[in-house]
Amino acid sequence: MSELVSRRKALVVGGGLMLAGCDKIAPTKPARKAFLGAEGLTYRVNRLLTAHDALAPEFTGADVSPIFRSNGTAHPGSPDYARLLADNFASWRLHVGGMVAKPLAISLDQLKALPQRTQITRHDCVEGWSAIGRWTGPVLGPILQFAGLSSAARYIVFHCYDDFGGTAYYESVDLVEAFHPQTILAWALNGQPLPIPNGAPLRLRVERQLGYKQAKYLRAIEAVASLDQIGGGQGGYWEDVADYAWYAGI
Ligand SMILES: Nc1nc2c(c(=O)[nH]1)N[C@H]1C(S)=C(S)[C@@H](COP(=O)(O)O)O[C@H]1N2
Ligand SMILES: [Mo]
Numbered sequence: 001m002s003e004l005v006s007r008r009k010a011l012v013v014g015g016g017l018m019l020a021g022c023d024k025i026a027p028t029k030p031a032r033k034a035f036l037g038a039e040g041l042t043y044r045v046n047r048l049l050t051a052h053d054a055l056a057p058e059f060t061g062a063d064v065s066p067i068f069r070s071n072g073t074a075h076p077g078s079p080d081y082a083r084l085l086a087d088n089f090a091s092w093r094l095h096v097g098g099m100v101a102k103p104l105a106i107s108l109d110q111l112k113a114l115p116q117r118t119q120i121t122r123h124d125c126v127e128g129w130s131a132i133g134r135w136t137g138p139v140l141g142p143i144l145q146f147a148g149l150s151s152a153a154r155y156i157v158f159h160c161y162d163d164f165g166g167t168a169y170y171e172s173v174d175l176v177e178a179f180h181p182q183t184i185l186a187w188a189l190n191g192q193p194l195p196i197p198n199g200a201p202l203r204l205r206v207e208r209q210l211g212y213k214q215a216k217y218l219r220a221i222e223a224v225a226s227l228d229q230i231g232g233g234q235g236g237y238w239e240d241v242a243d244y245a246w247y248a249g250i
Contacts, residue, residue, distance in 0.1 A: 052176040056207035056250065059120040064190060065131040068123075070197030073169065076162035076217050084161075089201040094185070098157070098222035101148025108187060108201050114138035117184050124250050125211035135205045136188040141179040144223070153223035157230050158204050161217040164237070171215040171236040172227055172246070173206055182207040185218065208249050212238045 084092045093105040118136040144156065156178040160169040177183055186205045187194055194200040199216025206213050213236070227233060232240030239246050 052180070054208070056121055056182055059122065059132050061120065061134070063132045064120060064134055068131045068133045068189060068198060069129065070195075071125055071127065071129075071211065073162035073164075073216065074197040076160075078161060078163070081161045081217070084201075085196070092201055094202060094218060095220040096143065096147045097220065098224050099150035099153040100144070100223055101150070102146075104143075104147050106143075111138055111185060111187060111202065114143070117182075119182055119184070119205070119207065121182070121205070121207045122250075123211055123214065126244070127211075134190050135184060135186040136191070137184040137186040137202070137205070139181065140183045140185055140204075141181075143185070144178060144221075147223075149223055152225050155224050155227055155235070157222040157224055157227070158215040158218060159220040159222065160215050161219050164241075167231075167237065167241070169215065169217075169237045170231055171204065171213050172224075172230065173209070173213065174247075177206050177209065180206070180208065210248055210250060212236065212244060 089108050093107055094111065096104040096106065115138065116136055117139050118134060120132060120134045122130050122132045124130045140156075153175070155172050155174055157170060157172040160171075162169050173183075183204070183206045185202055186199075187202050189195065189198050194203060199214075199218075202218045203216040204214055204218065222230075224230065227235045231237065234240045234243075235246040236244065238244040
């Protein structure tokens with residue numbers, strides 16, 4: 001943090017000096033404000049990416065598991081989900097809200113029209129099984145930026161369609177994971193639309209994290225400054241009910 005402050009100061013001084021040289025040809029104040037605003041955002045996003053950029057291992061097509069088993073919910077039981085399924089998710093929307101300037105409601109077709117990433121990764125469940133799958137979908141970071149993520153947001157919460165005994169499944173990650181290049185919203189597994197047991201129509205893949213973070217049946221994404229008011233306050237369904245660690249890497 002202190003390094004961040006001192007580097008910011010250095011940049012402010014640098015910007016000031018540079019602009020001081022241009023005093024005679026341009027009004028300095030508005031230019032300086034614009035420069036610092038854009039630089040501040042880019043710098044912070046860059047800092048998040050470069051300080052925590054380790055990639056999860058990726059595999060080849062030959063490594064893909066013949067069967068990718070299902071765990072937890074295999075079919076959300078709610079009438080809402082049944083209705084979405086009935087029209088093959090044509091009326092499904094991913095809501096992006098909370099601390100964003102431009103809340104979004106994105107259709108499956110719109111998600112598929114974005115630049116896609118495909119990655120073959122290993123899923124590790126804490127219950128003691130693993131499977132390798134090929135996942136395809138848009139990278140999450142640009143979607144958050146497009147929605148105008150507030151600079152006061154600290155966590156991204158994923159709300160799901162399924163529940164256990166009336167408690168909805170949810171998960172959350174910090175901005176380092178949210179903007180990681182392998183964090184995608186997957187609509188395909190092994191080249192096919194997600195099967196219902198694996199989270200149709202859309203699930204999170206946050207590849208440096210364990211199985212329970214890979215939220216299935218996505219309904220909404222919410223940017224928040226604190227997790228205190230979400231669910232039981234521990235950042236996820238299993239974190240709330242079974243003391244799973246909020247951040248436990250593979
Ligand atoms: N919405 C939702 N997401 C979920 C779960 C769930 O029950 N509901 N189970 C989690 C757990 S513990 C694991 S291991 C993986 C399982 O994903 P799979 O069913 O595709 O194997 O999904 C995770 N995401
Ligand atoms: Mo799991």
